[in-house]
Amino acid sequence: MSEQQLPVAVIGAGPVGLAAAAHLVERGIEPLVLEAGPAAASAVREWSHVRLFSTWGEVIDPAAEKLLAPTGWTAPDAAAYPTGGDWAELYLQPLADALGDHVRYGARVTGVSRAGRDRIVDAGREGQPFVLHLTTDGGREERVTARAVIDASGTWTTPGPAGAAGLPALGEKAAADRVTHRVPDLSDPAVRARYAGKRTAVIGSGASAFTALATLAEVARDEPGTHAVWVLRRGIGGSTFGGGEADELPARGALGLAAKAAVDNGHADAVTGFRTAAVERDADGRLVLTGEDGRRLDPVDEVIVLTGFRPDLSFLSELRLGLDERLQAPVALAPLIDPNQHSCGTVYPHGHRELSHPEQGVYLVGMKSYGRAPTFLAMTGYEQVRSVTAALAGDTESADRVELTLPETGVCGGAGLFDDPAATAQGDSGGGCCAPAPADAAAGATAGGGC
Known part of the structure; x- marks a missing residue:
């Protein structure tokens, strides 16, 4: 042949x-x-x-x-x-x-x-x-x-690890029973029970992290004690929650707004400039995240790693x-x-x-x-x-021949500042076309996948 x-x-x-x-x-x-x-x-x-x-x-x-x-x-x-x-x-x-x-x-x-x-x-x-x-x-x-x-x-x-250096954080593999690298299906009663009434760390800054924060917030409205800790390597800036209304894919913009609402409504706390170095267990079996700068976060019951x-x-x-x-x-x-x-x-x-x-x-x-x-x-x-x-x-x-026009995200990154906490805290000044900080999300915003 x-x-x-x-x-x-x-x-x-x-x-x-x-x-x-x-x-x-x-x-x-x-x-x-x-x-x-x-x-x-x-x-x-x-x-x-x-x-x-x-x-x-x-x-x-x-x-x-x-x-x-x-x-x-x-x-x-x-x-x-x-x-x-x-x-x-x-x-x-x-x-x-x-x-x-x-x-x-x-x-x-x-x-x-x-x-x-x-x-x-x-x-x-x-x-x-x-x-x-x-x-x-x-x-x-x-x-x-x-x-x-x-x-x-x-x-x-091949999902990314929690470790900020691109390698698994110390103890991340040993804590596999409490760590997931996927967005959990909180509509499944068995999965929901794992997170309901618990304190969960969400590591990541993209659409998957937005989805996890938004769905955990929905659980928190019905299940007292449910709370998320959003762990960010960067600071909070104009593009942290996506492009909002400037995003030409409306549901993608709404997803970021839903994550913002989770923070604004007290269902999640944001920890900024935190680069995970280790995942440890305390005396009660809960997980403690330690940063490269020596910071130790309060214990959590579960960790969701969504780092790409x-x-x-x-x-x-x-x-x-x-x-x-x-x-x-x-x-x-x-x-x-x-x-x-x-x-x-x-x-x-x-x-x-x-x-x-x-x-x-x-x-x-x-x-x-x-x-x-x-x-x-x-x-x-x-x-x-x-x-x-x-x-x-x-x-x-x-x-x-080019046969495609792609939608704008309304988000800036670049000039080497994508992961710089100080730069993003000042409003992502390196990109030059940033959207204003998005307004609060309406209830029921669409959760989105990576497509």
């Missing part, structure tokens, strides 16, 4: 991986989607209780919608906000079903290389197909070949990737998304050129393309794979 007759391997049957497969089918190129889980969108299903801050109209890929049309699928209300569970059941699983045998479940990719060429070898490298090593649910090892590789495996399995995610690059170690040393994102993309430089949440549309690597034919897309950077949107991933698949089909004109 010639290389052009080989399929394009897509790693991950999540939103962006399945969109990539739909675009490949539309281009007449055979995809092979390799999903480690037992169903489509396995990672999304793990946060099925979280409501997205994007509408249905913003999280359905156009090529995927075309593929679904002949199956009798009916698109949900474009203006409504799905939960992760809705997204998986009403769109992503039907899309995977429409792709049929192009999707393989229980197939975990453990390594990717060039056939007969390790990372060192130059000779004949680009003429060799890619080889992907798999482990199936039954423990069997397999090897498949592909003409190109689109890695849409995301970052869900990072890419798993271990199975790509035999490929020649060009990654930024800070973000672990493609070198050409990194300046567009780097929170050390990036201002106002604006991310310029980008495609195959920004996503390319020294190893031709390899693309990291979706959340994984952002490395450690925040603010990824599903629509960004859909535009990425539209461009990448056009490039793989030889349609350079379409691949180079």
Whole structure:
């Protein structure tokens, strides 16, 4: 079989991986989607209780919608906000079903290389197909070949730690029975009982932390003694709670306002400029957070760590990737998304050129393309794979064309001040376009996911 007759391997049957497969089918190129889980969108299903801050109209890929049309699928209300569970059941699983045998479940990719060429070898490298090593649910090892590789495996399995240095805080692993790195489903009675009437530390400053604070505040209104301690590395500034009414995704803005209301209404206390160094247990078994400056917070019963995610690059170690040393994102993309430089949440549309690597034919897309950077949107991933698949089909004109306008967040960061407590306390002066401090949130503001 010639290389052009080989399929394009897509790693991950999540939103962006399945969109990539739909675009490949539309281009007449055979995809092979390799999903480690037992169903489509396995990672999304793990946060099925979280409501997205994007509408249905913003999280359905156009090529995927075309593929679904002949199956009798009916698109949900474009203006409504799905939960992760809705997204998986009403769109992503039907899309995977429409792709049929192009999707393989229980197939975990453990390594990717060039056939007969390790990372060192130059000779004949680009003429060799890619080889992907798999482990199936039954423990069997397999090897498949592909003409190109689109890695849409995301970052869900590698959350950031509580430790401010990027490593787990001392004692964080030992306290695993009281520490979670996910937004808890407080609608589940068993989970709710874990936090109701308890004191919980929430570490993080993004949309997931806002969601946790807002939902804990809802519990606090019904369960006396429920209280959150919001642990921030930075100070409180104009953009701490997001863009508010300046955010062009209204539900994302409302989410930050709900977190602000949790603080303003006394359901949460904010601890600023705190960089976690250790998690200790007191004599009663409660957890005490210690900062790098020696501060010790009052004991808490639970800790929710929501400090972002990072890419798993271990199975790509035999490929020649060009990654930024800070973000672990493609070198050409990194300046567009780097929170050390990036201002106002604006991310310029980008495609195959920004996503390319020294190893031709390899693309990291979706959340994984952002490395450690925040603010990824599903629509960004859909535009990425539209461009990448056009490039793989030889349609350079379409691949180079920008077909996306992204919504402003209304948030500033940048100029190296993103994590500087003093700078943020003065109103995020480094960005130059900051929104005013948001007003109080209305009750019932939408909780949002990272899309």
